Amino acid sequence: MPRKGMRSLFFTTKASPSSSISHYPSPRLSFSESVMDRTLAVADSMIMKWNPDTSTYAKVTSLFYENRREAAEFIKCVNNLQKSMHLLVMEDASSEKLVRGQNLMEIAMKRLQKEFYQILSMNRAHLDPESVSARSSLASTRSSVSDYEDDDVPEDEIRIAANSIEEVEHESTVAMTDLRSIAECMISSGYGKECVKIYKIIRKSIVDEGIYRLGVEKLSSSKIHKMDWEMLEMKINNWLNAVKIAVKTLFNGEKILCDHVFASSESIRESCFTEITREGGQILFGFPENVVKSTKKPPEKMFRTLDMYTAIAEHWPEIESIFSFESTSAVRSQAITSLTKLSESVRTMLAEFESTIQKDASKSPVAGAGIHPLTVYVMDYVSLLADYSHVMGDILADYPPPLKSSLPESYFDTSVSDDSPVPAISHRFAWLILVLLCKLDGKAKHYKDVSLSYLFLANNHQHIVTKVRTSNLKYILGDDWLSKHDLKVKQFSDKYERLGWDHVIKSVPEDPTAAMSPEEVKKCFLRFNEAFEQAYRKQSVCVVPDSKLRDEIKVSIAGKLVGAYRELYNTHRIALGGERNLAVLVRFAPEDVGNYLSDLFFGNVGLGGSLSITTSSSSHSRPSRSR
Template sequence: MPRKGMRSLCFSTRTPSFSNSGQTMSPSRSSQSSIPRRRFLESMIEQTIDAAATIIMKWDAETSAYARVTSLFYQSKREAMLFIRSVNELQKLMHLLVTEDSGSEKLIQAQHLMQIAMKRLQKEFYQILSMNRAHLDPESVSTRSSRTSARSSMSDFEDDGSPDDGITTAGDSISEVEEVSSMAMSDLKLIADCMIASGYAKECIQIYKIIRKSIIDEGIYKLGIEKTSSSQVNKMDWDVLDLKIRNWLEALKVSMRMLFNGERILCDHVFASSDSIRESCFTEISKEGASLLFGFPELVAKSKKSPPEKMFRVLDMYTAISENWREIQTIFSFESTLTVRLQALNSLIRLSESVRSLLTDFESTIQKDSSKAMIPGGGVHPLTIYSMNYLTLMADYSNILTDIVSDWPPPAKSSLEGSDFNSPDSDESPSPAISVRIAWLILVLLCKLDGKAKHYKDVSLSYLFLANNLHQVISRVRTSNLQCLLGEEWTAKHEVKVKQFAANYERLAWGHVFAALPENPTASMTPGEIKENFRKFNSSFEDAYWKQSSCVVPDPKLRDKIKDSIGRKLDAVYREFYDTHKSTVGDERGVIVRFSPEDVGKYLSDLFFGTVSSGTSSTSSSTSSHHRWHIRSPLRA
């Protein structure tokens, strides 16, 4: 059963002698009863001081060599609990003596004992903190099992005669580190409670701040977070800055999950008896390191270096702070840590401003691309590959980008007059703000490509160029998160345009070949008409073949569609004409009929790979072995 407080024990309102009497004591009888009460009180005071002196003086390092080299809490947990209990009883007695007789010798004696006890507890507090640096590191504290949450060790020893029951059964299923961590936290709390209640909070706090701040500062340093100025960031090569950003991303994870979280848990537990003390301690310990941590993103956001990769590093940093925002608010919830929260918020604002600026720069990069070199064969332009790589990566950050651009004014359509801006369906898109922005950037790209297509002297090649590049855009959309942002309707509209570009290419590049064949290939003709039709077809087909032999269609599906479309229009008509009239030519077949239907098909199958490996033979026999193309890939990123 817990002991009653000294005051309730010594100042009962009723005494045994009068417990059953309803009469009021007369003055004479009251004065007579006060004598034994005073004697009893003096006896209890004497006993309390003597009991406290016995345990306290035993552990006085100035008078005992044993106490000087031995730890109270490590030597005997039960004796440590007795020490704490004696100090608490002594503190109650001192309050009583101050009320009764502030100048008594007993009060002076009690004060002397209290000073010795506090000096001992200071030493124990320091030893537990310093000797358990490994067990009280933030990671151990933050991952400590809830079953080992520190309980008052005092209660562990009051109800049970076994001194070890409350310690060794902390849980066989937890690790030794967690168990030691739990025990140390419990001991620290006992000492802190005792010293604070005894009026020695300042001494306790000073020790705690010095040791724990060194741990946080060391942890921040090991995570690679150092004080850096804006000028230093601007002078760094991008590779160096990029490495620092990646280190910072990892440091934020560790610091929020373990470093600051563990320190907040420990601080809240040790100083649970005083809100003001735990706030003061945690703030002084963590504020400097946290300010360094959350200040770095702002420096990156404001840096002058803007390589393409910066966009995604800035988005990574914005994402990291956003995802940890709740933890930041919880861990740094004190009023005195408001500056930490404001620094994190300010970094978010600066990062979002940087993203907007980088988006503007990206659009400007597309619009200002001044390269006039034509892509051989009408293939995919490097600007298309670069831009779609960029936008595809951006789509992976769509949720974050939506937050950033949600209140950003939409793009001014007047800047691309005459363009057809197919804005994504807002009902279909999960992130309408960023969807519109990405659709706009793709439009800027397509308008730029349209201008580049005009550099081709061969109009048919310009249409093939547009078909190739728009098809590349759509392919990247369909195979990335861009599809979710832009929607099926946007994709379908642009696929129709690809078909239109391909049809225009086919009409301009192969139209004269189609026209060289008679409308009715099986109609009756004179031998002269037949020979003339074969000559016209030979000439037009050979001319078209050589002109288109350098054309490139990198995507296999689009390549097959274009070849199939040309083949269907040529093969059926030419085969009918050939089968119907080849006998009329007779011995002149090798001269007049230079291509069999099979030859035509083989030549068409070789198209759109790049450059012909050898020339076309003038004889049909030489064309039976069709040519293959050397695939060139200057357009691949």
């Protein structure tokens, strides 16, 4: 019938004054009968051809695989049958034609149900979440091929790769299109429940299998508690690798597929996706909560805890988007609960770490006034923590400030003031380093020689500053913190220099060129010999690991000593020219002093520190130390 005639079923025209509707039979009634007859004739031929109960061919052959054009005609035929039945039922609900139509509809639905199952089952590879999620972004798919263009890959290999991607994309698109057409036909015909049941069973098995293959399993807190750390760490590593794939591929691909297939019904989309993914999502995002509930919290475990927190936090926008339905709120809640528990665990371990620093009871001075093992441990730990600054800021945002009563009042400054307008993360990191500095100050007092105490503090402060400057701590603590602690290093090294070398420097007269009697010259050189040998003997075992600080200290000492001694030597040595024991009186040439100073701070511990001096009247070759 022409489209114009069909429209006459739904739109009335104004009757002329002379017309009388009672003179004519109802056009709607005759049209319904006529349409139903023709629809039944077409439907009977098409539907019965693919009735698996009456045709061996239909039983072993897939309609959509065999002839997609005919499959489209089949769907169209079923839709027309449904419309015709709907039209007729409003006129004559007891019509035999409706009974015949209903019988055909049940046969058609059975066929489509079989097709729906076959497409889902036979196209698992093309409907896997990775293929579906890749298909959703054509640009992303194309870029995976264009990546080859930057490499020296032959054009035929690039073409093969492109064709392979296009083939997978095509197969995925075809399968998704067929599923959607079947789903819409069955839902509109009142058979959505049968369609949805098949979809849920098959797709849930795929999601559950995906979670299992990713190495994530449902583990109780008690079972985790019984694991040793090596086994648990392996489980955590599996989980960390799984989260990204599960969120970006598994759940995301499943959401895309579900949204596409059941585009005609929002309630069915929600029901299907929830049924398919809720259990897997809760298992995945519940794992971190079970881990932190069932394990002890030593500081060494903090980094794995932060890794788990980061994995959820970084993917939270996607988690929230994918599980946006009200019925999937349990998955979102589980992810949030795990974040909360992980955050609490990090705070607990941070407090334990601070306590570990404060409880360190080692009293033995570090040989050579070098860097204390506690300094190395704490700064390595804190600098690694700084790599997690993007999540540590959130974790520490509402963390209560530390109690000042735990440290002496003299250690407080603006960098850890409760009133300072710095982020909580900066405040907490500055505090941890302050706790370390306080501890180091106590350890410095174990040196009997005060000069070594200050060298010890200079070395350890320099190590701290270097660690801060070469890690993310630089951005957390800021330039002001660095400037202030650079100054501390300078103050400590100056005090070391003054206490360790001032008596040597002062053994040379303020004016080395001033006139002196031979006896005064003799005493002056003897005084310098004694002071320099004593200082060298003490300081030769010292170590300054930082090359920049080492050079700065040596240059500073040499600048105050070598030039003045050279003037004394050049001016007054000739006055002792007649002395028999000149080599004893003038034991060091200026070059000798410079050479000995240049050998300092490499930590020659246990070498004795004694000097073997050649006669100063020689060519002043570099002196050698006796071993």
